[in-house]
Amino acid sequence: MMQMKTQTEKKVVTGDYAAAHGALLARPKLIAAYPITPQTFIVEHMSEFIADGKLDADYMAVESEHSAMSACIAAEATGVRTYTATSSQGLALMHETLFVAAGLHLPIVMPVVNRTLAAPIGIWCEHNDTMPQRDTGWLQVYCEDNQEVLDMVIQAYKIAEDERVLLPIMVNLDAFILSHTVEPVDLLDQKMVDAFLPPYKPKHAYLDPSDPMVVGSFAPPEYIMEARYQTEMSMQAAREVIGEVTEEFADKFGRDYGGLIDTYRMDDAEVALMTLGTVTGTARDVVDSFRANGKKVGLIKLRFFRPFPARELIEATKGLKALGVYDRAISFGSGGPSWIETRHALYGHTDIPVTGFLAGLGGRDVTPENVGMMFDSLLGLAKGQGMPHVSWIGTRGVEP
Amino acid sequence: MAAQALAAAAFREGNHALAFPFFGAERRGAPVLAFARVDSKKIRQRTQVYKPDYVVVLDDKLMGYVDVTAGLKEGGTLVVNSPLPPEKIVTERPVKCATVDATGVALEVLGVPVTNSAILGAFAKATGQIKLESVEKGIMDIFGARLGEKGGRKNADAARKAFEKTTAGMSVGGRKFKPVKKWLPDYKELPLSLGLRVTMTEAGRVGPGSFDVNKTGSWRTFAPVLDDAKCTNCLICWFYCPDGAVVRGEKHVSVNYDYCKGCGVCVEVCAPKALKWVRTEEVEEKLPSEAIA
Amino acid sequence: MTTVKELPVQDYFTSGHTACPGCGGAMVARIAMKVFGPNTVVYHPASCMLIFSSTYPNNAFKVPFLHVLFENSAVCAAGIKRALNRLGKSDVNVVAFAGDGGTADIGLQALSGAAERNEDIIYIMYDNEAYMNTGIQRSSSTPFGAWTTTTPVGSVHAGKVEFKKDVPRIMMAHDVPYVATASIAYPTDFIKKLEKAKAKKGFRYLQVLAPCPTGWKAESSKMVELARMAVETGIWTLMEYEDGKYTVNRTPKFSPVQDYLKAQGRFKHLTPEDIKKIQDWVKSKWEKDKALEQVYK
Numbered sequence: 001m002m003q004m005k006t007q008t009e010k011k012v013v014t015g016d017y018a019a020a021h022g023a024l025l026a027r028p029k030l031i032a033a034y035p036i037t038p039q040t041f042i043v044e045h046m047s048e049f050i051a052d053g054k055l056d057a058d059y060m061a062v063e064s065e066h067s068a069m070s071a072c073i074a075a076e077a078t079g080v081r082t083y084t085a086t087s088s089q090g091l092a093l094m095h096e097t098l099f100v101a102a103g104l105h106l107p108i109v110m111p112v113v114n115r116t117l118a119a120p121i122g123i124w125c126e127h128n129d130t131m132p133q134r135d136t137g138w139l140q141v142y143c144e145d146n147q148e149v150l151d152m153v154i155q156a157y158k159i160a161e162d163e164r165v166l167l168p169i170m171v172n173l174d175a176f177i178l179s180h181t182v183e184p185v186d187l188l189d190q191k192m193v194d195a196f197l198p199p200y201k202p203k204h205a206y207l208d209p210s211d212p213m214v215v216g217s218f219a220p221p222e223y224i225m226e227a228r229y230q231t232e233m234s235m236q237a238a239r240e241v242i243g244e245v246t247e248e249f250a251d252k253f254g255r256d257y258g259g260l261i262d263t264y265r266m267d268d269a270e271v272a273l274m275t276l277g278t279v280t281g282t283a284r285d286v287v288d289s290f291r292a293n294g295k296k297v298g299l300i301k302l303r304f305f306r307p308f309p310a311r312e313l314i315e316a317t318k319g320l321k322a323l324g325v326y327d328r329a330i331s332f333g334s335g336g337p338s339w340i341e342t343r344h345a346l347y348g349h350t351d352i353p354v355t356g357f358l359a360g361l362g363g364r365d366v367t368p369e370n371v372g373m374m375f376d377s378l379l380g381l382a383k384g385q386g387m388p389h390v391s392w393i394g395t396r397g398v399e400p
Numbered sequence: 401m402a403a404q405a406l407a408a409a410a411f412r413e414g415n416h417a418l419a420f421p422f423f424g425a426e427r428r429g430a431p432v433l434a435f436a437r438v439d440s441k442k443i444r445q446r447t448q449v450y451k452p453d454y455v456v457v458l459d460d461k462l463m464g465y466v467d468v469t470a471g472l473k474e475g476g477t478l479v480v481n482s483p484l485p486p487e488k489i490v491t492e493r494p495v496k497c498a499t500v501d502a503t504g505v506a507l508e509v510l511g512v513p514v515t516n517s518a519i520l521g522a523f524a525k526a527t528g529q530i531k532l533e534s535v536e537k538g539i540m541d542i543f544g545a546r547l548g549e550k551g552g553r554k555n556a557d558a559a560r561k562a563f564e565k566t567t568a569g570m571s572v573g574g575r576k577f578k579p580v581k582k583w584l585p586d587y588k589e590l591p592l593s594l595g596l597r598v599t600m601t602e603a604g605r606v607g608p609g610s611f612d613v614n615k616t617g618s619w620r621t622f623a624p625v626l627d628d629a630k631c632t633n634c635l636i637c638w639f640y641c642p643d644g645a646v647v648r649g650e651k652h653v654s655v656n657y658d659y660c661k662g663c664g665v666c667v668e669v670c671a672p673k674a675l676k677w678v679r680t681e682e683v684e685e686k687l688p689s690e691a692i693a
Numbered sequence: 694m695t696t697v698k699e700l701p702v703q704d705y706f707t708s709g710h711t712a713c714p715g716c717g718g719a720m721v722a723r724i725a726m727k728v729f730g731p732n733t734v735v736y737h738p739a740s741c742m743l744i745f746s747s748t749y750p751n752n753a754f755k756v757p758f759l760h761v762l763f764e765n766s767a768v769c770a771a772g773i774k775r776a777l778n779r780l781g782k783s784d785v786n787v788v789a790f791a792g793d794g795g796t797a798d799i800g801l802q803a804l805s806g807a808a809e810r811n812e813d814i815i816y817i818m819y820d821n822e823a824y825m826n827t828g829i830q831r832s833s834s835t836p837f838g839a840w841t842t843t844t845p846v847g848s849v850h851a852g853k854v855e856f857k858k859d860v861p862r863i864m865m866a867h868d869v870p871y872v873a874t875a876s877i878a879y880p881t882d883f884i885k886k887l888e889k890a891k892a893k894k895g896f897r898y899l900q901v902l903a904p905c906p907t908g909w910k911a912e913s914s915k916m917v918e919l920a921r922m923a924v925e926t927g928i929w930t931l932m933e934y935e936d937g938k939y940t941v942n943r944t945p946k947f948s949p950v951q952d953y954l955k956a957q958g959r960f961k962h963l964t965p966e967d968i969k970k971i972q973d974w975v976k977s978k979w980e981k982d983k984a985l986e987q988v989y990k
Contacts, residue, residue, distance in 0.1 A: 031769075060772070075775060205592070274842070596749075608754060609705070
């Protein structure tokens with residue numbers, strides 16, 4: 001990451017606070033949320049901001065996540081900026097509403113604290129809550145640290161509300177590893193954020209008796225194909241917009257996140273691992289130690305899962321002899337979602353083996369040793385040693 | 401249900417058959433489309449029928465604004481529910497045509513103007529493609545399952561009666577149709593999120609309050625007719641009309657036949673009995689022409 | 694108080710919608726919109742009324758209109774209202790029109806939540822006593838004995854076994870500013886309640902009996918008559934719960950329930966014992982209503 005250009009207040013805060021503070025700076029007019037571990041700090045902080053007069057907004061303490069997203073959809077369709085946050089079961093309960101938010105092109109921003117989805121019930125980190133939402137039409141970005149969470153909430157509004165995009169976005173942060181972990185975070189200057197993020201003034205969907213509009217009509221087959229195509233076009237347009245917003249943010253605030261993906265020590269790498277979420281940070285250290293031992297390994301950080309960065313991955317993997325893809329979720333009967341998507345993206349562009357690693361499901365810690373094992377396998381794979389399509393790391397009875 | 405019963409009848413004769421509706425948004429009484437395919441071998445095609453051998457019209461008022469012979473194959477037959485003889489049926493081009501007063505038959509046999517069973521008798525007679533006995537069995541299979549043995553039997557009787565009363569001939573050509581316009585924007589023009597303000601399109605007005613472009617007058621089989629002299633202008637009929645088809649006037653109300661679906665609520669609530677309840681065919685000539693076409 | 698004659702000529706729910714002939718729901722929408730007027734935003738859940746009034750690109754409502762989903766009418770209306778307030782348009786009426794399925798069953802959670810928060814909206818349940826949109830399946834608002842496609846008349850069971858859920862009393866338990874029931878057969882009472890609902894602030898709940906010719910298996914011309922008989926027999930109570938006070942607006946004639954039941958195909962299988970059960974239910978319902986008047990004076 002680049003040097004900071006501006007000196008603003010840095011405070012030691014949790015990932016949940018970072019997600020809430022990002023929303024505070026974005027000045028939403030309506031927050032509707034339902035508490036769920038480990039997202040609860042976010043809704044508590046939002047309530048406090050309003051109670052203390054720091055944020056002039058309505059807080060709707062609704063009776064379910066389904067209602068939280070419904071309220072955001074209705075308010076956003078009326079014409080105001082909204083905010084909510086959830087996790088795990090809450091996101092699953094929202095499922096049908098997510099399609100509506102995207103289908104109506106409402107640029108809602110929602111941090112999701114990635115938590116395992118029952119059964120078995122647990123509260124720790126897994127990506128099996130957000131991954132099943134991949135087909136809803138929401139953009140998805142996965143964060144590595146608390147600073148990225150805050151910075152992405154701000155950028156998320158800017159990306160989502162861009163007239164070329166107008167789609168909702170999930171800002172994903174790993175349960176506890178970010179949500180409940182404190183670290184120093186630059187809390188940004190309100191005036192600078194205001195200059196970066198203009199107020200939300202929709203032209204495509206609003207409810208105003210002086211200029212009536214129908215939003216959410218029942219539609220016969222004559223119209224739905226075109227509407228679906230529009231959503232796909234919006235998602236494609238988001239690629240460019242993400243690039244622009246990344247650049248503008250880097251320019252104004254001094255942190256460049258790389259866009260759809262970020263890379264680390266890939267210059268002459270022979271093998272690379274792709275990660276998403278907090279494992280990325282651990283993997284950076286592992287890359288350094290392998291490099292110190294003369295092993296040419298590199299790292300690709302998958303930031304956006306939707307839109308999926310196909311072109312960027314084709315470019316980033318040129319010259320590699322093997323690629324490993326780490327997932328914190330499994331699509332049963334197939335493999336890790338980002339492994340599946342990566343192989344699809346690279347099809348016809350590369351001959352190298354692309355293998356999948358699963359680790360950290362249900363909140364199990366992913367250690368440097370686990371990641372080191374992945375790099376060792378990849379180095380072996382590059383030399384022609386065989387390995388399964390998908391490897392379960394740190395799983396009793398299936399240890400490689 | 402008519403298409404289903406026809407399929408059941410064809411199956412009774414050892415054929416394979418498919419029958420399916422076009423699932424529209426209309427409620428009971430609205431014009432609807434249904435299709436049937438019959439073949440001696442298994443039918444695999446699952447699309448709508450665009451080039452039918454036979455077209456069956458259950459409501460002849462539809463022929464005023466739908467070119468019912470548009471897809472009909474050369475040499476195909478049109479079967480129409482109408483008290484008029486085939487020679488009085490005006491279509492876009494002359495076609496083989498059979499008519500029967502199925503509404504009359506239905507009122508007589510069933511006591512309600514539901515013509516979907518009677519019309520099948522006419523179909524059997526007009527096309528010769530299926531035996532009357534099979535049609536009756538098909539009706540028993542489908543209507544009987546829904547209405548019980550007795551209800552099924554009655555509907556089969558309606559078909560038999562209609563069979564007897566059907567006359568065949570040729571329709572008269574020369575009816576001109578304005579091309580039906582539909583607003584079909586491509587993805588660039590379609591408003592994002594389908595959000596619509598009041599907008600004029602090549603196919604008319606769309607958006608909030610634009611449903612009045614849809615003339616629902618074609619739905620009715622009965623129509624209210626007002627005796628102006630008896631109307632006290634109490635406005636109770638105007639209050640209740642679910643279709644906003646009663647128009648307020650200085651001295652008395654009037655009926656807007658463009659929208660009147662013929663529910664009869666106004667007739668029932670009229671205290672001075674100024675509204676009469678009349679079968680549509682008997683009054684239609686007296687109504688404004690756009691109410692029919 | 695506005696009379697029928699004083700209602701505006703202008704419709705904000707237009708002709709050309711595709712409701713069945715005689716639809717009680719369409720009557721409710723048209724009359725309610727005359728009272729609410731143009732400064733209104735309408736929300737619809739998935740329902741008969743959504744389908745017959747909002748088929749893209751046409752819509753029967755002349756005012757802004759939103760549909761999101763089925764079970765969230767109350768919270769969506771609340772979201773609209775709060776957003777309008779934020780935009781400086783706090784004088785706009787926000788009205789949700791939902792059926793009995795969308796209200797008494799799948800929508801009850803969101804309804805309760807919005808009522809408890811006293812959201813500033815008008816919620817109208819047009820009660821046609823079954824899931825008519827999907828083809829006449831029972832709801833918790835379907836009356837005892839009624840045939841529906843999921844309470845069929847079979848050799849073991851015939852019709853619905855349970856009595857109707859009393860949603861107005863559930864709403865009263867939330868102690869919201871206004872709860873009322875109405876019947877389309879009593880125009881001045883209905884108009885008065887719509888006007889009260891419009892004038893008040895906070896959560897306002899109005900449940901209107903809206904006969905359905907298709908689902909009730911009755912003559913379309915008889916819809917108003919049936920709505921009247923429901924009140925005269927005592928099957929449907931016209932009540933108001935206003936700022937903590939409970940009032941029965943009309944003492945029924947207590948005409949025999951079978952007059953009402955026999956006019957509808959959905960009840961034609963009822964036995965004399967069933968009919969007696971319904972008659973007894975009417976009696977106990979009336980006793981409860983009178984008791985409530987004493988409790989909530």
